[in-house]
Amino acid sequence: MSEPAETPTEKLAHQLLQKAAPSRTVYEDLIIVPVFAIFVALVLGGLVMLATNVSIDTIGRSYIALLTGSVGSLGAISETLTAATPLVLAGLGVAMGFRAGFFNIGAEGQVLMGGMAAVIVGFSFGGLPIYIHLPMALLAGVLVGGLYAGIAGWLRAATGAHEVISTIMLNLISFRLVDYLLKVPFIQKAGRSDPISNAVLDSATLPRLLDWVDPNMRVHAGVFLMLFMVWFCYWLLFKTTIGFEFRASGENPDAARFAGMRSGLIVVLVMALAGALAGLAGANQVLGVLGRASPGFSAGIGFNAISVALLGRSHPVGVLIAGLLFGALEAGGRQMQVDAGVSLDLIGIVQSLIIAFIAAPLLVRAVFPWGFRGKAASRKE
Amino acid sequence: MDIELRGITKRFGEVVANSGVNLSIRAGEVLGLLGENGAGKSTMMNVLSGLYRPDEGEILIDGKPVQFNGPGDGIRAGIGMVHQHFMLVPVFTVAENVVLGVEPTGPLDSLDLKTARAQVREINETYGLEVDPDALIENLPVGIQQRVEIIKVLFRSADVLIFDEPTAVLTPQEVTDFFKIVRALREAGKALVFITHKLHEILEIADRINVLRAGQIVGECLPGEKTDLELAEMMVGRPVSLEVEKKPYEPGEVLLDVKDLTILREDDSLAVDDVSFSVRRHEVVGIAGVQGNGQSALVEALAGVHRIAGGTIAFEGKDITRASARARHQMGIAHIPEDRLKNGVVANFSIAENMVLNSYYDDRYSRGVMMDWNAVNERAAEYSAAFDVRTPSIFETVNHLSGGNQQKMVVAREMSRDTKLLIAAHPTRGLDVGSIEYIHSRLMDARDEGNAVLIVSSELDEVIALSDRILVMFKGKIVAQFGAGGRPADKNDIGLAMAGAAL
Numbered sequence: 110m111s112e113p114a115e116t117p118t119e120k121l122a123h124q125l126l127q128k129a130a131p132s133r134t135v136y137e138d139l140i141i142v143p144v145f146a147i148f149v150a151l152v153l154g155g156l157v158m159l160a161t162n163v164s165i166d167t168i169g170r171s172y173i174a175l176l177t178g179s180v181g182s183l184g185a186i187s188e189t190l191t192a193a194t195p196l197v198l199a200g201l202g203v204a205m206g207f208r209a210g211f212f213n214i215g216a217e218g219q220v221l222m223g224g225m226a227a228v229i230v231g232f233s234f235g236g237l238p239i240y241i242h243l244p245m246a247l248l249a250g251v252l253v254g255g256l257y258a259g260i261a262g263w264l265r266a267a268t269g270a271h272e273v274i275s276t277i278m279l280n281l282i283s284f285r286l287v288d289y290l291l292k293v294p295f296i297q298k299a300g301r302s303d304p305i306s307n308a309v310l311d312s313a314t315l316p317r318l319l320d321w322v323d324p325n326m327r328v329h330a331g332v333f334l335m336l337f338m339v340w341f342c343y344w345l346l347f348k349t350t351i352g353f354e355f356r357a358s359g360e361n362p363d364a365a366r367f368a369g370m371r372s373g374l375i376v377v378l379v380m381a382l383a384g385a386l387a388g389l390a391g392a393n394q395v396l397g398v399l400g401r402a403s404p405g406f407s408a409g410i411g412f413n414a415i416s417v418a419l420l421g422r423s424h425p426v427g428v429l430i431a432g433l434l435f436g437a438l439e440a441g442g443r444q445m446q447v448d449a450g451v452s453l454d455l456i457g458i459v460q461s462l463i464i465a466f467i468a469a470p471l472l473v474r475a476v477f478p479w480g481f482r483g484k485a486a487s488r489k490e
Numbered sequence: 491m492d493i494e495l496r497g498i499t500k501r502f503g504e505v506v507a508n509s510g511v512n513l514s515i516r517a518g519e520v521l522g523l524l525g526e527n528g529a530g531k532s533t534m535m536n537v538l539s540g541l542y543r544p545d546e547g548e549i550l551i552d553g554k555p556v557q558f559n560g561p562g563d564g565i566r567a568g569i570g571m572v573h574q575h576f577m578l579v580p581v582f583t584v585a586e587n588v589v590l591g592v593e594p595t596g597p598l599d600s601l602d603l604k605t606a607r608a609q610v611r612e613i614n615e616t617y618g619l620e621v622d623p624d625a626l627i628e629n630l631p632v633g634i635q636q637r638v639e640i641i642k643v644l645f646r647s648a649d650v651l652i653f654d655e656p657t658a659v660l661t662p663q664e665v666t667d668f669f670k671i672v673r674a675l676r677e678a679g680k681a682l683v684f685i686t687h688k689l690h691e692i693l694e695i696a697d698r699i700n701v702l703r704a705g706q707i708v709g710e711c712l713p714g715e716k717t718d719l720e721l722a723e724m725m726v727g728r729p730v731s732l733e734v735e736k737k738p739y740e741p742g743e744v745l746l747d748v749k750d751l752t753i754l755r756e757d758d759s760l761a762v763d764d765v766s767f768s769v770r771r772h773e774v775v776g777i778a779g780v781q782g783n784g785q786s787a788l789v790e791a792l793a794g795v796h797r798i799a800g801g802t803i804a805f806e807g808k809d810i811t812r813a814s815a816r817a818r819h820q821m822g823i824a825h826i827p828e829d830r831l832k833n834g835v836v837a838n839f840s841i842a843e844n845m846v847l848n849s850y851y852d853d854r855y856s857r858g859v860m861m862d863w864n865a866v867n868e869r870a871a872e873y874s875a876a877f878d879v880r881t882p883s884i885f886e887t888v889n890h891l892s893g894g895n896q897q898k899m900v901v902a903r904e905m906s907r908d909t910k911l912l913i914a915a916h917p918t919r920g921l922d923v924g925s926i927e928y929i930h931s932r933l934m935d936a937r938d939e940g941n942a943v944l945i946v947s948s949e950l951d952e953v954i955a956l957s958d959r960i961l962v963m964f965k966g967k968i969v970a971q972f973g974a975g976g977r978p979a980d981k982n983d984i985g986l987a988m989a990g991a992a993l
Contacts, residue, residue: 121875125884126867349859353843353850361836367795367827368848369816 138470145473146466154459163451171449175459178444179437185444187319187328191398193436194331195220195390195410200417200428201342202258202386207423208346209379210359215261215276216387217411218283223254223388224395225287228402229296231309231395242312247334247392254388255381257283262380266373272380280411288404298401306402315397329397335429338386343425345382355379387411420467438463491568491649491681492516493538497547500533507533509705510547515650520672520682522696522713524689524725526894526922530705531685535652538683539571540564570648572639574655580628584621584638585610588645613644617674632781633664640671651675652683657691661780662950662985669695687725687922689718689732690951701725726924734930734955737938739974741958742771745942746792746911751801753787761787763966764801769911769942774933776957777946780988784966785946786828789915792944793825794818805911819848824904828915828946830893834900837889841881842870844888845903877902878928894925901929905936912936915946930956950988954979962987 151172158168179189199216206213227250234242261279264270290296291304298307319326346352358365358375366372390410395402417435421427442456466473495513499506508530515521525531536542538549540558548555551567558564564571578587589606596602610623619637627635636656643651653672657665672695675682686692692699693713701709701724709724722730746769753762762784769775779785790796792803794815802811810818819825827833835844846855846866855866870884879898881891888896897917905912914933918926933956937943947953953960960972960979970987972979 118872118875122868122871125871125874125881127883128885348861348863350851350856350861351859353861357836357839357843357847360838361832363833364836364847367793367815367825367833369794369814369819 142470142473143467145477147463149473149476150459150462150466153462154455157458158451158455161455163455167449167451171445171451174444174448175438175441175456177441178448179441183319184323184326185440187326188440188443189433189436190332191327191329191436192439193432194335194397195394196413196417196435197335197429197432198331198338198390198393199387199410199414200421200432201338201425202383202390203414203418204421204423204425204428205342205346205355205379205386206383207418208359209355209375210362211262211265211376211379211383212273213258213261213276213380213383214273214415215258215279215411216383216390216414217407217409218276218280219254219258219384219387220391220394220407220411220414221283221287222257222391223250223384224391224406225290225306225402226250226253226388227313227392228306228309228395231313232307232401235310235312237312239312239316242310243315243396246309246313246396247389250388250392250396251385252388254391255385258384258387259377259381262377265380266376284405287402287406291402291404304404308401309396313396314400315393327398331393331397334389334393335432338389339425339429342386342428346425351378387414390414416464420464434463435460492552493569493650493681494550494553495534495538495547496550498534498537498544498549499546500530500537500542500544506705508537508544511702511705511707513700513707515681515683517649517681518676518679519697520676520684520695522692522699523683523685523702524687524692524699524721525685525702526687526725526924529702529725529922531702532654533705534702535571535654535683535685538564539569539652540567565646565648568647568649569652570643570646570650571652571654572636572643572656574658576635576639578627578635578638581626583624583626584630584641585623587627587638588623588642590642592646609645610641613641617644617671617678619671631664633660633667636660636664636668637671640675648680650681650683652685654685655687656684657686657688661948661988662981663989665691689721689923692721693718703727722923726922728924730923730927732923732927734934736934739773739958741773741974742940744768744770745806746944747804747807748792749802749804751788751791751803752799753784753791753796754799755787760784760966762791765963765966765968766801767961767968769944771910771940771942772937773959774937774943774945774957776953776960777944777963778950778953778960778984778988779946779948779963781948783963785963786915788963789825789828789913789944789946792913793823793827816848822908822910824907824909824912826900826904826912826914826917828919830896830900835888835896838887840887841874841879841884841891841899842867844899845870845873845884847903849907873902873906874899876906877932894921897921897929898925901932905932909936909941912941912943913946914943916948917945918947918949918952926952950981950984954981954984960984964988964990 155168178185180186199220203213203216227246230246230249234245257279261272261275264275265272288304291306296306298305315329315331317327317329319328346356354365354370354375357368358370358372362372391407394406394410399406413435417428417431421431438460442453442460445451445456446453493515495511498508498511500508511534523531533542537544540561540563556567579590585603585606588610594602594605607623613619614621619641621634621637621641627638656668660668672682684692684696696713699711699713700707701721703725719732722732748768749766751762751765755761765788777785787796791798794813798811802809804810805821805823831837836847850856850861854869855862867884874881874884877898879895879902881895888899891899901917917933918929933943945953945956957973959974961968962970962984964987971977972984977983
């Protein structure tokens with residue numbers, strides 16, 4: 110009962126299927142670099158605070174506040190998750206764009222447009238049950254965000270207009286468009302002269318998850334949307350033919366074209382997907398946290414999403430981790446301000462330092478040469 | 491000026507690029523340095539020109555040890571490198587390019603181009619280079635551009651000139667002229683290093699030959715002492731065959747029929763001008779021509795990735811002029827692109843992913859939108875093994891492979907399916923003897939199995955060795971045909987046709 114003997118070629122083919130163990134370099138890049146980066150950033154941040162006459166005592170307290178405010182209690186974790194959710198969603202959108210080779214600066218505008226659409230659906234259609242109304246509002250955000258970004262994709266595919274310029278312009282248009290929409294009688298809250306929308310109905314609000322523990326805990330069902338989207342983007346990128354096309358076009362558009370992939374279609378698809386995710390981030394904010402729309406309700410989520418995507422190396426799981434880090438810094442930063450009285454600007458500096466160091470692994474390797482044994486990931490000539 | 495390299499060892503991490511290399515370069519002599527890709531030729535020359543610092547060993551100039559801390563030191567010591575890829579500013583004149591970085595200046599630091607022109611003329615006369623100092627680089631043929639590179643090096647008073655694969659971009663006639671210049675330089679007492687993997691050239695021009703394999707000098711000889719076959723064996727480390735074994739020519743029916751094809755470049759200039767030809771089953775048609783005469787556009791148009799301005803392409807009697815690249819792929823047209831890194835592979839993708847780059851949508855590799863990675867990996871391993879792609883694993887990214895293995899990977903992808911027409915552009919460019927031998931035999935197998943094969947190469951020897959019929963392209967037109975009952979494929983005649991001479 111012996112198996113038929115393998116030919117030498119078959120044997121070789123068998124060997125080629127063996128996966129090499131992940132190299133130490135990979136592990137160092139993914140684990141050690143971020144840890145050291147955070148450490149260096151905290152030290153440098155401390156020095157900056159010292160230079161602005163903050164006492165060592167206060168610096169110590171502020172760093173403890175940063176920790177407790179982000180992960181120190183259930184309430185803190187709730188705040189971290191609340192802040193992270195829209196960043197991860199919009200960051201996924203930007204990351205998908207990066208993967209396909211598109212520098213989508215327009216997440217901010219897509220967040221705004223998606224959020225506005227979700228608000229409008231959210232305060233209209235009273236009387237619907239939540240399981241119909243809430244998905245409708247979310248879907249409105251997804252569709253409008255996707256269509257809005259799709260404009261930039263279509264412009265690129267049809268006319269060659271560079272997406273950086275077109276998405277920046279679409280951002281500017283969306284800022285003013287939201288200002289205008291908030292003054293439209295049907296949208297503007299009755300009896301108000303300032304630009305603010307009607308409140309989202311309960312039937313379109315993302316339910317809070319922990320209000321039975323403490324009514325102040327804001328974490329809401331958007332967290333599940335976020336986790337689902339992380340999985341979805343991972344699946345799309347690495348398990349489907351569409352993701353294969355995205356990645357090939359992003360890495361080498363010429364080779365993708367030579368291999369018969371349709372670049373125009375890919376542009377439009379990936380931009381629409383990026384916009385849909387950003388639009389979902391906007392919907393998540395208005396339906397889960399804010400309850401209505403006001404000017405600038407996107408609060409820079411779309412711009413931070415670019416950092417989140419870069420920091421997460423455009424990998425869905427990386428984006429999740431980077432988004433959680435950003436969320437933690439935001440939640441912890443607020444606590445820093447409350448507990449230690451450090452100005453929000455200094456907190457911004459510490460945050461920026463952490464990001465800068467994680468984004469520059471070679472710099473971290475240079476500062477801590479003894480921390481690394483694998484060879485630096487230098488490019489071949 | 492004499493240079494002595496003693497026990498040079500250069501490591502990159504774990505990889506040893508050079509190990510204990512001894513080399514002597516003497517004034518008035520051409521040293522031929524022969525080696526496969528990745529044998530360590532370029533590393534050694536970069537050590538010599540000061541770009542890399544050796545881990546062990548020393549460099550002696552006229553008996554005195556020297557240490558280079560950067561490329562500037564090498565130039566100051568009189569060592570000049572003529573690179574394979576020219577480093578010239580196309581919109582500058584010859585004189586401007588020559589003085590770039592070491593400009594002679596007049597009062598108030600103004601650029602003194604008059605002196606520059608005079609100096610270029612002087613160098614011209616000394617070595618018989620015949621280059622107009624006021625010509626714009628972009629208007630000059632490649633052979634002349636190479637001379638400008640040589641003038642650049644001489645202008646910086648180099649006594650040692652290193653040529654890295656200098657003939658790769660030249661026509662046969664240009665090679666002859668280039669060798670004249672090399673001899674003139676030798677007469678003038680310059681020390682010359684000639685790096686190549688082309689055996690007949692090194693036998694023709696070198697006074698002394700060193701063979702490099704796997705970072706070590708494996709042999710030194712005089713050109714008269716060894717045959718090209720022996721040198722090839724030394725270089726590769728095993729017996730090789732330089733001849734292409736070809737079965738008799740028995741063409742079948744016409745498979746590809748091109749009529750009045752006209753193609754424009756992106757700037758609307760004519761790339762291919764009213765070209766007609768056909769390729770039959772069991773036939774290899776070679777297109778010879780100096781690069782830039784429309785061959786690239788022709789190949790891309792046939793593969794469906796370049797717009798066609800006029801004319802028709804028929805395949806198996808069906809008009810495919812407007813068919814997409816994917817449709818043509820599915821009809822059995824395989825395309826080995828000219829520039830593998832730019833168009834053939836995604837360098838950061840694994841071998842497995844690259845292996846299905848143009849067939850991932852096929853039933854074998856995906857179900858609906860879901861990729862079947864197990865099937866992909868198994869096929870990729872099978873093809874890699876069958877086509878001798880040397881790698882520890884198919885999950886390795888392609889940029890970790892040597893050029894030869896990358897090319898074999900592309901050949902494996904294009905040929906390991908049922909093909910009818912094989913379009914191969916520069917299938918062996920930059921490859922070493924061993925890989926060339928392998929790819930040639932695969933192309934011949936395809937022909938014998940009934941494929942129509944169209945080969946484009948600027949390597950005249952290759953075109954002649956492989957082709958049953960040869961078409962010569964010049965300025966977008968087919969200007970001459972050789973072989974298959976017509977005019978015999980004489981290397982000299984083809985070379986003349988490539989240069990545009992009427993026959």
